[in-house]
Amino acid sequence: MSDDEALEHIGRLIDDSCDAAFERGAKRALYLLDELTKRPLTEEAAVLAEYFRANAWATRSQIANIRQSWSWESVELQEEMLALTRAASHPGFMRLDNGRRCQILTNRANLLNKVGRSIDAIAGWDEALRIGPHFAMALGNRGAGLRYYAGMVDDNRERAILALHAYDSLCKAVAPDAMYESPNFLPVVAQFKDMAEALGRAVNVDAVRAMQNLDQGEPGRSKVERAYRQWCLDKRLFLCPLNDLGPYLAAATDDLMLPSIRERFDERPGDYSPPPIIGFFSQMKQEYVSARYMLFEGISSTRVLIFTEN
Numbered sequence: 589m590s591d592d593e594a595l596e597h598i599g600r601l602i603d604d605s606c607d608a609a610f611e612r613g614a615k616r617a618l619y620l621l622d623e624l625t626k627r628p629l630t631e632e633a634a635v636l637a638e639y640f641r642a643n644a645w646a647t648r649s650q651i652a653n654i655r656q657s658w659s660w661e662s663v664e665l666q667e668e669m670l671a672l673t674r675a676a677s678h679p680g681f682m683r684l685d686n687g688r689r690c691q692i693l694t695n696r697a698n699l700l701n702k703v704g705r706s707i708d709a710i711a712g713w714d715e716a717l718r719i720g721p722h723f724a725m726a727l728g729n730r731g732a733g734l735r736y737y738a739g740m741v742d743d744n745r746e747r748a749i750l751a752l753h754a755y756d757s758l759c760k761a762v763a764p765d766a767m768y769e770s771p772n773f774l775p776v777v778a779q780f781k782d783m784a785e786a787l788g789r790a791v792n793v794d795a796v797r798a799m800q801n802l803d804q805g806e807p808g809r810s811k812v813e814r815a816y817r818q819w820c821l822d823k824r825l826f827l828c829p830l831n832d833l834g835p836y837l838a839a840a841t842d843d844l845m846l847p848s849i850r851e852r853f854d855e856r857p858g859d860y861s862p863p864p865i866i867g868f869f870s871q872m873k874q875e876y877v878s879a880r881y882m883l884f885e886g887i888s889s890t891r892v893l894i895f896t897e898n
Contacts, residue, residue: 591633594624598640606647614647631680638678639692642671646695665703672696687769690716690723697726701733706740707832709733711824714834724766724773728780731757735787737829742847745799746829751787752796753833758784802830805837816884825880827873842877 589597598617605613621641629637649664675681675692682689697712713730716723734754741747760766761780768776808814820826821835831839849863 591624591627591629594620595633595636595640598624599643602640602643602647606643606650609651611648611651614644614651617644617647631678632683633680635675635678635680635684635692636688638671638675639688642668642675642695645671665699669696669699669703672699686720687723687767690720690726691769693719694723694726694729697733698729701729701736706733706737707824710737710832720767722760722763722765722767724761724768725776727757727766728761728776731755731759731761731780732783734833735783737832741829742845743829743843748791748796749800749802750829750833751791752793752800755784755787755791755793758787800838802833802836802838805840807837807840815888816881819884819888820880827876842873844873 598620601613601617601620604610605617618641621637621644625634625637645664645668649662649668652664672692672695676696681692684692693712693716697709697716700706700712701709710730710733713726713733716726717730720726731754734750734757738747738750738754741750758780762777762784770776806817808817817840818835821831821837821840824831824835826839827842827844828839829844830836833839846866846869849865851863
């Protein structure tokens with residue numbers, strides 16, 4: 589077979605193995621991919637080989653029910669993540685059509701969310717949507733991910749704003765101009781629509797939209813401070829959940845705090861100081877902020893130091 593014919597054959601084998609829960613088919617697909625990558629493939633074919641490899645491992649994971657287990661170690665999930673990362677960082681990635689690039693980035697973000705890296709997943713969905721703003725699976729999964737993330741935020745205002753953006757993403761995923769790559773998309777649309785309706789009942793959408801004011805904040809006083817703050821916003825490095833939505837000026841603050849903490853009067857007899865976790869948390873924030881600024885200085889400084897031996 590030619591390279592294109594081989595990839596098409598392997599892709600069908602993976603899809604059929606997934607539909608039939610046929611693990612041997614997925615293993616056979618991985619073997620064929622190993623053989624195919626021994627050839628001098630074009631950059632586009634090399635990226636697609638990694639994408640199909642990820643799909644084959646996802647099929648094995650689904651068959652083994654790994655995604656529903658609490659196991660910390662999973663070869664299937666690790667190999668799927670590695671394959672998707674290799675595909676997304678490959679020099680040939682930019683040569684693929686927009687739809688395939690969105691699929692790779694969305695699948696990787698979905699997997700990051702599955703293993704608990706919610707913030708990295710949001711950034712991944714946003715990257716896919718910069719390529720295809722109407723890519724439905726990125727929109728819907730972003731909405732579902734933000735909905736889950738909002739439930740972990742203690743601040744009422746920030747939780748409401750995250751929920752609003754989750755609602756907006758879900759609504760866009762079921763809009764008429766949303767692009768689905770699969771012909772059997774109606775069950776997914778129904779799922780996203782149910783999530784959007786549930787959020788619409790739980791959140792006063794119009795009120796939250798009117799009060800969010802994401803473009804209002806402190807830009808900084810000096811030129812260096814403004815550059816530092818903008819760099820933190822662009823890289824999503826502020827300890828503020830709103831920064832995970834994007835480089836909004838309102839997120840230019842490290843307002844992440846612990847939730848309310850309760851302890852019994854007799855839990856630490858004779859000790860009336862705050863719970864030790866508060867001190868540990870403050871120390872972690874201070875060390876993180878110091879490291880963040882040192883990194884900024886290290887990559888932006890134009891000063892040259894010359895050392896001479898005595």
